[in-house]
Amino acid sequence: MTYGFETLAIHAGQEPEPRTGAVVTPIFQTSTYAQDAVGAPRLGYEYSRSGNPTRDALQEALAALEGGRTGLAFASGLAAEDTLLRTVCQPGDHVVIPDDAYGGTYRLFAKVAQRWGLDFTPAKVSDTDAVRAAVEPGRTKIVWIETPTNPLLGIADIAALAQVAHDAGALLVVDNTFASPYLQQPIVHGADVVVHSTTKYVGGHSDVVGGALIAADAGLGAELAFHQNAMGAVNGPFDAWLTLRGIKTLGVRMDRHCDNAERIARYLDGHKAVAQVIYPGLPEHPGHEVAAKQMRRFGGMISFRAAGGEQQAVDICNRAKLFVLAESLGGVESLIEHPGRMTHASAAGSPLEVPADLVRLSVGIETADDLLADLEQALG
Numbered sequence: 530m531t532y533g534f535e536t537l538a539i540h541a542g543q544e545p546e547p548r549t550g551a552v553v554t555p556i557f558q559t560s561t562y563a564q565d566a567v568g569a570p571r572l573g574y575e576y577s578r579s580g581n582p583t584r585d586a587l588q589e590a591l592a593a594l595e596g597g598r599t600g601l602a603f604a605s606g607l608a609a610e611d612t613l614l615r616t617v618c619q620p621g622d623h624v625v626i627p628d629d630a631y632g633g634t635y636r637l638f639a640k641v642a643q644r645w646g647l648d649f650t651p652a653k654v655s656d657t658d659a660v661r662a663a664v665e666p667g668r669t670k671i672v673w674i675e676t677p678t679n680p681l682l683g684i685a686d687i688a689a690l691a692q693v694a695h696d697a698g699a700l701l702v703v704d705n706t707f708a709s710p711y712l713q714q715p716i717v718h719g720a721d722v723v724v725h726s727t728t729k730y731v732g733g734h735s736d737v738v739g740g741a742l743i744a745a746d747a748g749l750g751a752e753l754a755f756h757q758n759a760m761g762a763v764n765g766p767f768d769a770w771l772t773l774r775g776i777k778t779l780g781v782r783m784d785r786h787c788d789n790a791e792r793i794a795r796y797l798d799g800h801k802a803v804a805q806v807i808y809p810g811l812p813e814h815p816g817h818e819v820a821a822k823q824m825r826r827f828g829g830m831i832s833f834r835a836a837g838g839e840q841q842a843v844d845i846c847n848r849a850k851l852f853v854l855a856e857s858l859g860g861v862e863s864l865i866e867h868p869g870r871m872t873h874a875s876a877a878g879s880p881l882e883v884p885a886d887l888v889r890l891s892v893g894i895e896t897a898d899d900l901l902a903d904l905e906q907a908l909g
């Protein structure tokens with residue numbers, strides 16, 4: 530019997546606790562575990578960096594939702610990324626990354642991994658040929674993509690890029706943070722590892738920071754698990770519990786995020802204060818067909834360019850009331866931001882610089898009419 534997504538979200542890894550029957554996985558807020566005899570831990574648990582039942586429940590749920598063999602939960606998305614890089618790569622190796630990668634991911638490569646000897650090339654991941662041209666067979670260990678990308682919502686063809694990576698002997702890594710496993714399961718399309726900032730849609734309530742790796746293959750999963758313990762950037766029991774609580778409603782939340790985003794994208798599309806709406810659900814989006822092939826729906830993120838330029842974009846962000854002016858994304862509340870001066874300010878002057886007139890929305894699950902009314906007054 531194979532279960533559907535929403536059933537797995539509520540039950541995978543989350544059987545009633547055996548001793549008390551607690552229906553909800555408890556927060557095992559403990560660092561260590563009593564052993565029955567020397568070298569005989571009761572259920573295999575010895576120390577919570579190496580293993581913790583609350584984290585294990587989250588890890589099993591993540592693996593099930595992404596259709597992978599091994600799920601691992603980390604202190605943050607960047608901690609997950611760092612662990613992955615240092616498991617797979619050695620100094621001298623090469624990685625292809627998106628030319629509009631999440632800013633923190635770019636910083637990890639440019640300011641940390643490069644100093645440690647890792648070489649990388651930014652490529653436009655919505656252009657499969659550009660990624661192929663950036664790959665160096667024999668030296669490239671990872672083709673790393675995000676889809677949709679942040680904040681320009683470019684769409685990468687996961688299946689085509691899996692082929693490009695595998696032809697060169699590299700792994701395809703997909704940062705699936707923007708889509709969530711409800712909308713897109715990269716492993717089904719040939720990805721080797723999925724990365725999440727569970728801080729975003731997976732947790733979904735803007736109340737916890739966390740990250741995850743899901744490996745398609747159990748062998749790579751075991752190597753990643755070794756490094757999770759050896760490097761130590763684990764997700765804590767309370768954070769794992771909050772993330773699991775969020776996961777139970779991931780499917781229903783994502784459907785509402787998509788409903789609201791579709792309405793807002795259509796509204797913005799006709800507005801005179803808006804020069805361009807960037808949303809993969811719009812037929813004119815250049816990645817629309819690929820998105821329709823690999824995603825269930827088109828997500829809750831919308832970017833748009835203000836017709837009046839940078840100052841107008843900033844004014845719109847400042848005037849919004851219900852849309853909270855804040856970084857981050859993927860929570861139940863709607864957020865608005867100016868990428869050029871906020872999330873992507875550090876990319877100024879780099880290949881990752883974003884247009885100055887860009888506004889990014891993380892559309893929440895509030896009443897759609899209220900969100901539209903707020904945008905109407907903010908657009909002026």
Ligand SMILES: *Cc1c(COP(=O)(O)O)cnc(C)c1O
Pocket residue numbers: 605606607608631633634675679704706707725726727728729738739740
């Ligand atoms: C937020 C984010 C990250 C980093 O995750 P943290 O939990 O903040 O460390 C990585 N990738 C994407 C796409 C993100 O949005």
